[in-house]
Amino acid sequence: MIDATTQGSGQRKLPMQGVPQPTREEVLKLPRVHISTHPVMAHKLTALRDKNTQPPEFYRLVKEIGALLAYEATASLALNSCTIETPMGTTQGQRLAGGIGVTPILRAGLGLAEAFREVIPDVQIWHLGLRRDEHTLQALEYYNQLPHQVNLQVAYAVDPMLATGGSAIDAITILKRRGIPRLSYVGIIAAPYGLAKLAETHPDIDIYLGALDERLNDIGYIVPGLGDAGDRQFGTF
Numbered sequence: 763m764i765d766a767t768t769q770g771s772g773q774r775k776l777p778m779q780g781v782p783q784p785t786r787e788e789v790l791k792l793p794r795v796h797i798s799t800h801p802v803m804a805h806k807l808t809a810l811r812d813k814n815t816q817p818p819e820f821y822r823l824v825k826e827i828g829a830l831l832a833y834e835a836t837a838s839l840a841l842n843s844c845t846i847e848t849p850m851g852t853t854q855g856q857r858l859a860g861g862i863g864v865t866p867i868l869r870a871g872l873g874l875a876e877a878f879r880e881v882i883p884d885v886q887i888w889h890l891g892l893r894r895d896e897h898t899l900q901a902l903e904y905y906n907q908l909p910h911q912v913n914l915q916v917a918y919a920v921d922p923m924l925a926t927g928g929s930a931i932d933a934i935t936i937l938k939r940r941g942i943p944r945l946s947y948v949g950i951i952a953a954p955y956g957l958a959k960l961a962e963t964h965p966d967i968d969i970y971l972g973a974l975d976e977r978l979n980d981i982g983y984i985v986p987g988l989g990d991a992g993d994r995q996f997g998t999f
């Protein structure tokens with residue numbers, strides 16, 4: 763959590779300072795950006811954003827929103843045909859073609875990874891610890907449990923908040939080094955600034971979001987946002 767009393771604008775140069783932030787309308791034109799229009803998403807997001815929502819309820823909502831995002835983000839996965847026996851006879855079925863990896867960006871991404879696991883129980887979970895330095899907003903890697911041998915059709919980097927984009931950009935860069943054929947980012951709320959940076963740096967990925975907000979404030983928080991997603995999930999205020 764950034765301390766607004768000691769880290770106001772002007773003390774150190776943050777990535778978005780002195781740079782005009784794009785508008786929502788500008789980034790909505792970006793290709794490969796998918797923002798949910800589902801009414802249930804809007805309903806759950808409203809409860810998530812509410813400052814009176816306490817950590818147990820907040821975590822439950824992150825998982826429910828994560829399940830909706832998982833359905834949207836997996837809608838175009840490849841399938842292989844197969845033959846199975848039902849109790850009534852033989853039929854043609856379909857199975858997902860190749861494994862699916864989910865990389866939660868620790869720690870706030872944990873709830874979303876859990877949601878993916880509930881939708882697709884055999885996903886592989888690869889933990890990646892990135893923490894925003896509170897003075898520079900640069901993402902620092904502190905934990906990496908990505909395997910070296912991979913055989914996946916797709917991997918999803920999941921994190922509720924896309925603010926300056928630093929954490930998401932680094933996570934995708936790290937996943938790209940593993941040679942996974944297809945990568946996507948899944949987040950709950952994005953700021954136009956971070957979304958534009960992510961799409962510009964990694965134009966070859968799909969980006970799935972629950973909502974696109976107005977802007978970053980002068981200490982790099984999303985407005986209106988929901989505050990600190992990690993603290994609100996785990997009660998570390």
Ligand code: PRP
Binds near residue numbers: 867894
């Ligand atoms: C938050 C959030 C993202 C990051 C987004 O994590 O969960 O990972 O900030 O900011 P960015 O787009 O500017 O990089 P934080 O570093 O606070 O760590 P936490 O998950 O441990 O709370």
Ligand code: URA
Binds near residue numbers: 992
């Ligand atoms: N990280 C958060 O948890 N919230 C924000 O608004 C920005 C970064």
